[in-house]
Every structure is written in structure tokens, then in C-alpha cells.
Amino acid sequence: MGSRTFFIVDVFAEQKYAGNQLAVFPEGDRYTDEEMKLLARETNFSEVTFILPGRAENGGFNVRIFSLDEELPFAGHPTLGTAYIIQREIIKEEVPQIVLNLPVGPIPVNITYLNGEPAIFFMRQAQPSFGEILTPAAAAEVLNIDPAEIDSRYPIQEVSTGLPFIIIPLKSLQVQSKIKVNIERFISLVEAVEAKSIYVFCPETYDPGNNLNARMFDYYNGIPEDPATGSAAGCLAAYLLKYRFFDTARIDLRVEQGMEIKRPSLLQIRASERGGQMEISVGGGVIPVAEGRLL
Numbered sequence: 001m002g003s004r005t006f007f008i009v010d011v012f013a014e015q016k017y018a019g020n021q022l023a024v025f026p027e028g029d030r031y032t033d034e035e036m037k038l039l040a041r042e043t044n045f046s047e048v049t050f051i052l053p054g055r056a057e058n059g060g061f062n063v064r065i066f067s068l069d070e071e072l073p074f075a076g077h078p079t080l081g082t083a084y085i086i087q088r089e090i091i092k093e094e095v096p097q098i099v100l101n102l103p104v105g106p107i108p109v110n111i112t113y114l115n116g117e118p119a120i121f122f123m124r125q126a127q128p129s130f131g132e133i134l135t136p137a138a139a140a141e142v143l144n145i146d147p148a149e150i151d152s153r154y155p156i157q158e159v160s161t162g163l164p165f166i167i168i169p170l171k172s173l174q175v176q177s178k179i180k181v182n183i184e185r186f187i188s189l190v191e192a193v194e195a196k197s198i199y200v201f202c203p204e205t206y207d208p209g210n211n212l213n214a215r216m217f218d219y220y221n222g223i224p225e226d227p228a229t230g231s232a233a234g235c236l237a238a239y240l241l242k243y244r245f246f247d248t249a250r251i252d253l254r255v256e257q258g259m260e261i262k263r264p265s266l267l268q269i270r271a272s273e274r275g276g277q278m279e280i281s282v283g284g285g286v287i288p289v290a291e292g293r294l295l
Contacts, residue, residue: 060099076230122283128238131158227258228265
């Protein structure tokens with residue numbers, strides 16, 4: 001493996017170019033901070049990761065995550081995609097768990113295998129926090145829908161397991177599919193709260209094998225719609241559990257995302273609660289797309 005080799009993988013995908021793409025640099029200690037930032041911009045994915053230094057230290061692999069504009073303390077699909085590269089290219093043997101040392105702390109990633117190949121990666125989320133509750137009228141203005149099309153049985157609320165999202169429950173897939181975001185209203189709304197992204201969901205799906213449909217909008221950071229969002233799915237799991245959306249203290253669900261933008265992704269969420277503490281995991285498949293080398 002050359003010192004300037006990098007890999008591109010598709011996370012939360014069951015086929016190539018369907019999920020959220022990620023570039024991973026296995027020997028990231030060879031790059032300066034400025035080079036990392038430049039590579040993140042040049043690859044032009046939502047995030048790029050660097051493994052430092054490509055071998056285990058202090059019980060885990062030190063990893064840095066960069067978006068187009070900044071370094072991130074945590075992000076969902078980069079964590080899973082990087083764990084895939086660590087298992088496949090560095091460890092090269094079946095291990096049940098890999099720990100990534102991120103700025104938010106150590107993130108354990110559990111791996112299930114099929115015929116000797118890694119199949120599903122699950123990452124544990126931090127304990128959730130629940131923030132401000134917003135009005136249906138404000139959310140409806142952003143989404144260009146009628147407030148009556150929001151499921152009023154549940155709140156519109158900020159939730160965070162490391163990164164905050166505004167969770168909005170909608171009544172049907174028909175409502176979800178017709179959303180036309182009012183960008184000016186969107187920016188105005190998120191500037192007044194901690195969360196800068198909106199995650200909407202409904203209990204109807206395009207694929208009958210799935211449990212929920214979700215969409216994520218992040219106009220504040222220049223991403224009109226994301227095909228797959230692991231950190232948002234973790235917040236959704238916490239929200240569903242807190243408000244007993246499925247009338248149970250344990251959930252194991254398949255969440256489809258990106259269907260409306262022709263990037264069908266599949267995220268899996270598991271959550272349970274005991275003694276006031278939540279245990280939340282987000283998972284999905286990882287598919288290799290390409291391998292390259294910097295000149």
C-alpha cells in the first residue's frame with residue numbers, strides 16, 4: 001500500500017453510487033493540516049477522513065474528519081467507511097469491533113461478516129440531548145407544506161448525539177415527497193437555534209421492506225439534500241425512543257433515505273432504554289468504489 005494511496009467507498013449503500021461517498025486516506029500522518037483541508041476540498045465529497053497513523057494506538061485508530069470547510073468532531077458515514085478501510089486494508093482479518101479515536105471520544109464500530117466479508121457496520125452513538133422545541137408553523141414555512149401535514153402527536157425538536165438536527169415528523173410519504181424548501185426561511189430558522197440541518201421522516205416507505213422514509217436538508221452548509229446521514233439517523237433513533245413512536249422501549253429499524261434524489265440509501269438504527277440511559281447504534285453496508293494514488 002503506497003503512502004499516497006486513497007480509497008473511495010459508498011456508505012449506507014446496497015449498490016455503487018447509491019449511498020454517501022467518502023474518500024479515506026490510510027496514512028494521513030503524512031499530510032499537514034493544510035494539505036488535509038486542500039484534499040477535502042479537491043475530492044469534493046461531503047467529508048474526507050485521514051487515519052493517523054494507520055495503526056492502533058491507545059485501543060483504537062486515530063482518525064480526523066474534514067468537510068469541505070472545516071474539521072468535524074464526528075460524522076456518521078465517515079466513521080463507518082473509515083472502519084471498513086481499517087478492517088480491509090490495515091487489519092486484514094475478521095475482528096468483531098474496531099475503535100476510532102475521534103475528537104468527540106472513542107467510537108466503537110461493530111462488524112458483522114457474510115462469507116468472510118464485512119457486511120454491516122454498526123457504530124455506538126453518544127447519549128442524546130434534547131433541545132429546543134419549534135412550532136409547526138415555522139417548520140411548515142420552511143418546507144412549503146401545510147402545518148396540518150405535520151404529525152402533531154409528536155414535537156418538532158432539536159436532538160443531538162454529537163451533531164444536532166431538527167427532527168420533524170410528517171404524516172405521509174406524499175407530504176414528504178412534495179417538500180420544496182424555502183431557503184430563506186430555512187436559513188432564518190437554523191440561525192436562531194443550534195442545529196443547522198433538518199431531518200424529516202414518516203412511517204410510510206417506497207420499499208415495503210423498510211420501516212421509515214427520511215430526508216435531510218442542510219442548505220446552511222451548502223448541501224441541498226443528503227442521500228444518507230448517519231448522525232441524523234442516530235438522533236432520529238433517540239427521538240423515536242424518547243417519544244415511544246413505536247410504543248416500545250426497543251427499536252430495530254430500516255430507514256430509507258435519498259429515494260427522492262435517486263440515491264437510494266439504507267440506514268439501520270437500533271435503540272433501547274434502561275434506567276434512563278439510551279443505547280443507540282447506527283449501521284449500514286459499505287461498498288468499495290475505487291482506489292487511487294496521488295501524483
